Amino acid sequence: MDAALKTRALRAGDELEGAPAQEILGWAVEEFGPKLVVAASMAEAVLVDMLARIRSDIPVVFVDTGYHFAETIGTRDAVAATYDVPLISARPQLTVVGQDAVHGRDLFRTDPDLCCRMRKVIPLDRALAPYRAWAAGSRRAESASRANLRVVDWDARRGKVKIHPLAAWTEADVDRYVAEHNVIVNPLLSDGYDSVGCAPCTQRGAGRAGRWVGSTKTECGIH
Numbered sequence: 001m002d003a004a005l006k007t008r009a010l011r012a013g014d015e016l017e018g019a020p021a022q023e024i025l026g027w028a029v030e031e032f033g034p035k036l037v038v039a040a041s042m043a044e045a046v047l048v049d050m051l052a053r054i055r056s057d058i059p060v061v062f063v064d065t066g067y068h069f070a071e072t073i074g075t076r077d078a079v080a081a082t083y084d085v086p087l088i089s090a091r092p093q094l095t096v097v098g099q100d101a102v103h104g105r106d107l108f109r110t111d112p113d114l115c116c117r118m119r120k121v122i123p124l125d126r127a128l129a130p131y132r133a134w135a136a137g138s139r140r141a142e143s144a145s146r147a148n149l150r151v152v153d154w155d156a157r158r159g160k161v162k163i164h165p166l167a168a169w170t171e172a173d174v175d176r177y178v179a180e181h182n183v184i185v186n187p188l189l190s191d192g193y194d195s196v197g198c199a200p201c202t203q204r205g206a207g208r209a210g211r212w213v214g215s216t217k218t219e220c221g222i223h
């Protein structure tokens, strides 16, 4: 464990609390340069847009589980065509067909934690491995489990700094930024989905209420 890096992260989290999102992301870009990567779920491209206005060589990673809605893949492709930032699609080792063959059909029903681990957590871990810090668009207002997000935190499992520039943003803040900067938005958001995940595990609903409906699962293990 890099104790000095952890101390830096926690101190920055205290100092940057209340700062504008652009300043928090700008700090991360300045501090880590090419050792920073930004994760994007492709619900909307707010963080990518913000990043592209600061610097164009910081990569963006999207976890392509093989189970995404066509609209999400379309959003990823539109982001790749629009922004001059390197976009990495992190993919699982097994295709969906391969996973069905090894673990049985529709693992997302029989063992969603294993499915998330193989299709989200491990691919993201691999993609993040070369970097010292990663940023994500998670917000406190999204769910109770995210209510205490720090703007800069220590990701103990991965031994990396984790930055949440949008932690304090409300839905209205996101909408305002999207309108002001003409940001690409996943069409699912105007079709009743507040949160965009894999198609088999996502229904229409407010906040993250449409994710893993009918189970106690609320997070995939990435965050």
Ligand code: SF4
Pocket (backbone or CB within 6 Å): 065, 067, 107, 108, 111, 112, 113, 115, 116, 117, 119, 120, 197, 198, 199, 200, 201, 220
């Ligand atoms: S969200 Fe559902 S389909 Fe996607 S990886 Fe997790 S369990 Fe599998």
